[in-house]
Amino acid sequence: MGNFGGFAPAKPKLTKELHIELMRLVITMPVRNDWDAAFQLCRRMDATLRQVPDIRARVLLIDDGSTTCPVQKDIPSNLLALERISMLELRRNLGHQRAIAVALAHLRQSWEADALVVMDADGEDRPEDILTLVGAAKKAAAPTAVFAERGKRLETVTFRAFYQVYRALHHVLTGRDIRFGNFSYIPWTYLDTLVVFPELWNHYAATFLKSGLPYVRVHADRDKRLAGRSQMSFVNLVMHGLSGLFANQEVVGTRVLIIVLLGSVLLLVGLASVLAVGMFTRLESPSWSATLVGLLIIVLAQALIATLGLIFLITMNRSQLGFLPIRDYAYFIRQETTLFER
DSSP, X not given: OOOBTTBOOOOOEEETTEEEOOEEEEEEEEESSOHHHHHHHHHHHXXXXXXXXXXXXXXXXXXXXXXXXXXXXXXXOSOSSEXXXXXXXXXXXXXXXXXXXXXXXXXXXXXXXXXXXXXXXXXXXXXXXXXXXXXXXXXXXXXXXXXXXXXXXXXXXXXHHHHHHHHHHHHHHHSOXXXXXXEEXXXXXXXXXXXXXXXXXXXXXXXXXXXXXXXXXXXXXOOOOSSSOOOOOHHHHHHXXXXXXXXXXHHXXXXXXXXXXXXXXXXXXXXXXXXXXXXXXXXXXXXXXXXXXXXXXXXXXXXXXXXXXXXXXXXXXXXXXXXXXXXXXXXXXXXXXXXXXX
């Protein structure tokens, strides 16, 4: 596959008379001021990958508009498994989803490897689970992505409750059950497909589901942050969820239209039943029933008009690519620098 971003091509290695084919792995993580956690994670990652002699790994940290710089004395050194730690400095803060989109396009254009791992840099994605993702991919009959499905979560009860509501809403409006986030392993060839999805600009996991590329899920519990505090506010979490729905806007718009039409049909049936009772029986309808029916008709009519307008806008947007990762990513990159190399 050519050079691995400056590395010589991988060569087969004989260990205990068994042929081991080396895997060239890139691990990318968005970072915004969380340098302490990111560097601790790199050290843990190095200790974990030392157990696997057939993996050659490099790390690309995405500096998502940080207001602090990495301190030289804190940068890991004397690493044995990680061969290089690079930093991709962005010109402005984009948010972790858009930072991932820029990184995937940059990697597709400038690096070469066999597979990519996307994860968070705060330590909640455990480095030990990288081996779980890689192991699941190796067991697959054909190249496939592997996503970490969350089991035990350490968030508050309120967060978990809202997350379950979001999952249910996402399933109803898209027909897809999104049970995973960024933490994933993807074959390098998948980048060719992902970087031409405009939706990647807003939501990595939802875009992957939309792409139709094969994947499997494995269980992986969340861990505690290694340092610092989360910068993800409740408003940002809501926006993140809405971005997942936006990535499937055509399906969402169509399903909303179907729901509104079904509601209209049910209202008409109810209205016909009320009229039938008044015309063919001696029962009298409550005095407020006519007012209620009128209000429901107005609400459903407005919902139908709004939904049709939404469908129209979605149809118009389909003819416009907007942000295209493979085309536009370079505008947001200031430089790539090497923090560690052995």
